[in-house]
Amino acid sequence: MKRPTIADIARRAGVSKGAVSYALNGQPGVSEATRQRIVAIAQEIGFNPNSAARALSGASARAVGLTLSRPARILSIEPFFMGLISGFEAELAARSYALTLQVVATPEQEVEVYRRWWGERRIDGVIVTDLRENDVRIPVLQQLQLPAVVIGGPGDTGKIAQVWSDDAGAITETVRYLVALGHRRIARVSGLPGLLHTQTRTRAFNDVCASLGLNEALTVPSDYTGEEGGRATRRLLIGADRPTAIIYDNDVMAVAGLAVAQEMGLAVPGDLSIVAWDDSPLCSLVHPPLTALSRDIAEYGAHAARELLAAIDGKQVSNVEAGTAHLTPRGSTAPPR
Template sequence: MGGLMRRPTIMDIAKAAGVSKGAVSYALNGRPGVSEETRGRILAIARDLGWAPSSPARALSPGGRVGAIGLVVDRPAHSLGLEPFFMQLVSGIETELASSGVDLLLQVTEDMGAEIAAYRRWSAERRVDGVVMVDLRVDDPRVRLVEELPLPAVLLGGPEGVGSLPCLYTDDAGAMREVVHYLAALGHRRIVQVAGPEEFMHTRARVRAFLDAAEQAGLGEARSVYADYTGEAGTRTTRRLLATTDRPTALVYDNDLMAVAGLGVAREMGVGVPSQLSIVAWDDSVLCRLVRPSLTAIARDVISYGRQAALMLGAAIGGGSVENREASRGELYPRASTGPLSA
């Protein structure tokens, strides 16, 4: 059940050093108010005792931080496990937090209502100092909520629709244009985007960029269909698309999971990849490299994306006003799933 020794407090240190607990606090926090000699003695005792500051006690002091930030991931649990994006993001956030001893609270919810409840509770109960929000939506109710809550936040997405909140955004439109031009250059004319949920802002941006770029490239028959990022949706949608008489010759998926599902369907239906169908996945991952043929993908540096988000949130928590930032754009990695039509 664990050791019995009471955790040492600054009072224990004070007694051992023969000073008051105020002096100990000054010494431990590197503030003036104690002589260097006393400070050294106190630090040594603290080390010997294995003292560490009580996070709740710190948080309780006026102006104190709880030393934790929150992240809510609102995706169906079974699809989530497969999206490397989130774990990578978590990983990136944590590398940044590690140095400052800040922890990450992760919550997986099944709907937006639960997500909103989580922010409310975290703020009201003082569980976190701030939150990173992902999957920005059109008219996102979270934006207004968090704006009026005492809860610093950084949005991943935007820069439109973020209200007064600082955001970290990527040039999805630019990356999408690159994809379309690449496919056009390979000779594809009937291309379809299997997009994410319509309510996501980044879906909007990508769809618009896809259609615009296609039109500009003279690909009249381009269109986008919405799906929900799950493998099932990828399967269903692809099956439908490939069953038409004038089936598309290239498909662009908004996440890797749907792309892999699509690849499976093509194989099942006897449609050769890339000989008869090219496939591009958004968000690269080991997954794209593991399947055969390996998938051409848009890769972004999600780890550094997470790090930057954590950095910005740290600044926002610190109280400064934070500038919006643009993260590095995704790059296209051509692999075996794309090519010119043959036969």
Template sequence: MSDQRVTIKDVAARAGVSRAAVSLAFGGKPGLSDATRAHILDIARSMGRHPDRSAPARNRVDSRTISLVVRRPAQQLGLEPFYMAFVSGLESVVSDRRGAVLLRLVKTLDEEIDLESHWWRTRRIAGSVLVDFREHDPRGPVLARLGIPAVAVAHPALARPFTSLWTDDATAVGEAVRYLAALGHRSIARVGGAPELGHSVIRRAAFKKTMAELGLGAGRQLDTDFSGAAGARATRSLLTAVRRPTAIVYDNDVMAVAGLAVATEMGLRVPTDLSLLAWDDSQLCRLTHPALSAMSHDIHAFGAEAARTLYALIAGDRVRGHPVPTPVLTPRGSTAAPGHPDLRAQG
């Protein structure tokens, strides 16, 4: 039979399924198992029927739906300003296109890979924004083999083979440390995020390198899970050490706010006894007393750029990875020259 003569009814009879099932398979609509869909399409091709041959595989009913899977506990994500602003940026572009963001929280990389693969095979998404990359990230080989259009929020060295968007964290860390050193701080510490994440690796190395270039030693760095509780524990550990720092850089705003509370609890004056520098610069930084100095960047715009880049990939455009603006220093009341004589002596 030629393509024109083979009807949905013919395919349904040969495949042993209903005409409705064939319509779902031809239209790329949800409602069928992967096995049933593949069986119907194989039968159709064997009969000379090639549904939607002119349309690219990515042109689906839900072609404006994109996904974002985040490996964070739900409670923690709700308190983390970065992802709230990032998702808001995604939505600003997606809503203009009358699309949707399919957001899911998972615990492991395996769960994320299984979920993204399932959504792609069942035609629920047209592409994905991938976050929280680590060295030798296992998502690359699996999702690339499936052909999922994806934008990786990560340095290109970590994001291969995906198109990547990234901030220059190494330069930003260097600026933060040099600023504190210029104020007169000689004992500077960093409270970082999850150590296995790629941007944590970059920030850790940049902190150590800049401290060494300034003749300040390696500097103490503590890893956390980005939560306020972990940030508070790390701050207590630093402030109860024999040689406590006069300044601390935090990898996010939540931990910096927790650190400020710990400093107050321990009777330290910020910034006279201790300077604190946050990262991201959400509204939290302006609601504390004193207001927190921060490495500031437009996370909403970052999310919007990720969505625009992904839609360009879905449309089949040739898209190159590119950096977004580097975080810049916004000084406020939580940083100053070390003012306590005992602290000067420690330097």
């Protein structure tokens, strides 16, 4: 089936291609009567402007890119990215931007994808997640002048816009809460230590523990997988001075930690309190339901999308804080026995 073009509409309306273009784009240069006639014809034959032709003359691809840089086995279970995509995509769809996705294995490969996308003019901008220290992607984005928004700061990204949530504030609140319950030995199982927001959390965790006079603030680095999270938990719980509360950097590790505690015969929350960072349905699904640091990840994604669209429109934007995660107490936290 031949897909209709503006030339087809022009022929049927008895006007030139240019007139059709003006009419359909709401530009001045055609009478209201002609415009309505053209719009009616376009509707009738189911016309959609060829995005390639548009991109070729207009320069905007009306698409943005997102790379996912976790191995498949984490992506499939980690609710964070899907939540992010949902919110992100809702905002894009409303302004009829398409979302292009690619799974990558390394930051180098990710950079290559950005170069190719931008060179091919497939996209108008990208969302960058998992900001690292001295991130190799930042100079490339600056060099390409590719509009971008970075999630996972705050950090040094020059003129590239950032969206982040106040992780330091959230972890401070959590530790204060656990201490108020009577906990003195609090440990933490973190996400990938190379990520900037992991470092922010670790620093804030150490600071608040020191200020509250807790002598040991142990953070065990992990990688967001349930497997590693479980292993880290086991390591924490076999010692003599085992912690009475553990904070996990994501929900998957927290659920794995819960299973390890149960398998070791420890009661949750009686012997061990558990707090999960990011409150997906997963947290309410297990028994006991997990106390979690909730934030609206979809809204976080939507926020990032809005910033990116603003950056694409050439508006100079900079660091935006998207809100603090707040503690949602459930059955997995209680005073220690």
